[in-house]
Amino acid sequence: MTSDDDYAFEGAAPQPARDNNPPLSISELSFALKRTLEERFGHVRLRGEISKVNRHASGHVYLTLKDDKSAIDGVIWKGVVRGLGVQPETGLEVIVTGKITSYPARSSYQIVIESMEAAGAGALLAQLERLKVRLRDEGLFDPAKKQALPAFPATIGVITSPTGAVIRDILHRIAERWPCRVIVWPVVVQGDAACGQVSNAIRGFDQMTPDGPIPRPDLLIVARGGGSVEDLWCFNDEGLARTVAAARIPIISAVGHETDTTLIDFVSDRRAPTPTGAAEIATPVLADLRWALSDLEGRLSRAGARMLEDRRTRLRAAARGLPARPEDLLALPQQRLDHAASRLGSGLHRNVAVHERQLAVASGRLSKGLLDRAIERRKDRLAAYADRFKPAMMRRLEQDKTRLASLSRALTTLNPKTPKPGFARIEDAQGAMIASAAALSPGQTVQIVFGDGAKGATIDSEGGMPRPTPKSAPRPKAPPAGQGDLF
Template sequence: MSDFTSEDARLVAEATPGDNAAPLSVGELAQKLKRVVESEFGHVRLRGEISGYKRVASGHAYLALKDGDAVIDGVIWKGSVGALAFQPQDGIEVIATGRVTTYPGRSKYQIIIERMELAGEGALMALLEKLKAKLAGEGLFDGARKKRLPYLPRVIGVVTSPTGAVIRDILHRLEDRCPSHVIVWPVKVQGDGSAAEVAAAIRGFDALPEGGPVPRPDLVIVARGGGSIEDLWSFNEEVVVRAIAGCAIPIISAVGHETDTTLADYAADLRAPTPTAAAEMAVPVLADLRLTIASHANRTEQCARRYHERARERLEALVRVIPKRDALLGPQRQRLDDTAARLSRGLERRVTVARGLLDRAGGALRPAILQRQHDAARERLEATWRLVESLDPNKLLDRGYVRVTARPSGDTLVTAQATRSAGAVTLHFRDGPVDAKVERAGAKAYDRTRDPADQPSLL
């Protein structure tokens, strides 16, 4: 029960006798609480279920950890988020290690998470199932996306650790079956950063151009030896699965032993139970291939021989039923002889008829008849020429006439109006032309009695 009564209430705060403590500000109280909480709870490990996980633009992540009794907010700074071994998701039970502190801005306590692990294998499997369902819903595991493997790849890319038995087993089995050009992209296959390295290697092979300095693989094998689910977890990471699904080169997944299954197996075009089996699936046995080729060659030769024999039999059968040459050509030869005989007689008759026509035509061409026709034609020509000469306008010039033409067109002018319009004219006399200029109407008339030097000029 409070010691204060209504009589103690004041409008303005005043110091009371015996009270030496100054009032605290809200910030001071918040800082005191922060120090008490941080000193009492240094590093703690909390087990709880993730709720409301989100990563903001700054790179930090915010979430809440809850159980059946309480909820505590949590913060994972950017540097710690990148060091997590898995991608946090809502509903996953985890064990978080960090320090408890307060956030004065909201008057609440929270945990700054420095490390986070899955709370047992059950939580790991739950995370795996959630990620599998998500990627399957996007169609990354659909059979329609699977690509056919090349029968005999020229170049094989291998994404695996450069040390250990896996790469040796693959190379030995390829050497035994069918020696191939192998390019190894070395990566870490477990631990921090291994998933990013595997994904980068797959994308790196896919980015190689055709005909470049480094041959582009026709087939890629992603391989790792056996191990626990934690050891194989890198091949369950979303970044690896998306890299495999998005690769244009066919991929064989050979992760773990026959009983091990990862999400990489679902996304790959073919799953191999072991890395050695992947090498067996990648190439045929060279001896078997040679035997198959030889068998095909023998079958091809037998087919060709059989075809040739059957063709010869058909030809011989046709030859037997085809008539002989003389039987085929005899009628044509006889027809040719008859035609040649008729042609010779026809030519002789034609020559005889033509000779008779020539004789009759030659009799009509006597010299006297030709002379009379020539004389008649000459008279007609002379009469026509006389007519032409009589129509020549220049003939009138000999009789004192003058022909007037316009300058410079040369058109003959036959009226006074046309002559005045022309202005400049040429007068054609018997002994040659004279250029003249026509004066405008109303000019002074020419007087024959006056001195020609004083007369108006008509020219």
């Protein structure tokens, strides 16, 4: 067979040789790979832990599935989300069914999820949940232990990375709302060293003094941008949580986005959805305060003006009722006083006359006979009472007489000056009775008075009675003379 080249005209330009491996465009290769993946892995089941969930405004859900070595992106289309048996949540371990495809715009592969079922809680979240329960039982989450945030902070401490958009957003928001002093303590916010550096920063701020070279902040903000569970895991450290709970300075936790939750969010005094939100929670709006102050000042000025105008109006109204001269105001009362004074004398005379007539009428009803009759009636009543009570009075008098005689006899019996048989009384030289031995002295002359007479005596110096003189024993008689011995 003759090719077209055989009929080429002499002198024509030579044609380039054709390539057996023509180049492909990027799109051709990407879509070829996409078809290959979808044909080879059209139906797969994967088990993994959801580490990041992003719900798009369109209704689609983008997430990441991972295990201990690898991760794969996933997408759930809007029509499938409503029919899922389990809604995707960060940290949930699931089993998904779908197909592997690629995203040509980024030359990355992903799984299009068609169904999802729970496979159990993720290891990290299970560990976090146990720690959360223990700290809750210890009372670290108690709302009563949380401190109130200062209304007008003079100094704010920020604990975050010195680079990145987080610190710029916080500083810009604070400067816009409430210009105050901001002290940044730079730390790393990801990795194994993050929890230790954040804890040291909190303790360092807490040890500052208000009058030191660096003033102690009135409020602390712990901030970090969003990320996966692994990126934010350092803020779930137990030691960091206890440091936040023990801090004396109020702390706002602003870690991650609004859907991200870490352990320090529960122990901090306030949780902010974003770092920018933390700056808004920590500071008032200076412009609003100035406007409110200006409004109060205007209201106070207007209220004072209204009060003055009201008093001025009332004063004018009262002035219209007054006469032109002050003397005219007192003229009528003075005239009434003069008329009353002129009628006072005659009024007193008339009053005396009226009372005199009343006294005459009352005295006319009184007479000596009326008084005598009243006295006689009272005498009769008194006599009747006397007749009624006379026998009882006589009996009472007889009883009193008998009792008096008995008491008189007892008095006579007990009188020491009345001598009784077997008794005597001792009197001194003046006739006064001596009732105690202590009143006597040795050699004193006394008189002993008996019932039938008196005898004088002298007090002996000894304390007892005189002893009688003992009689001598009789001597034995001598035997008669001339009597011999019988033996």
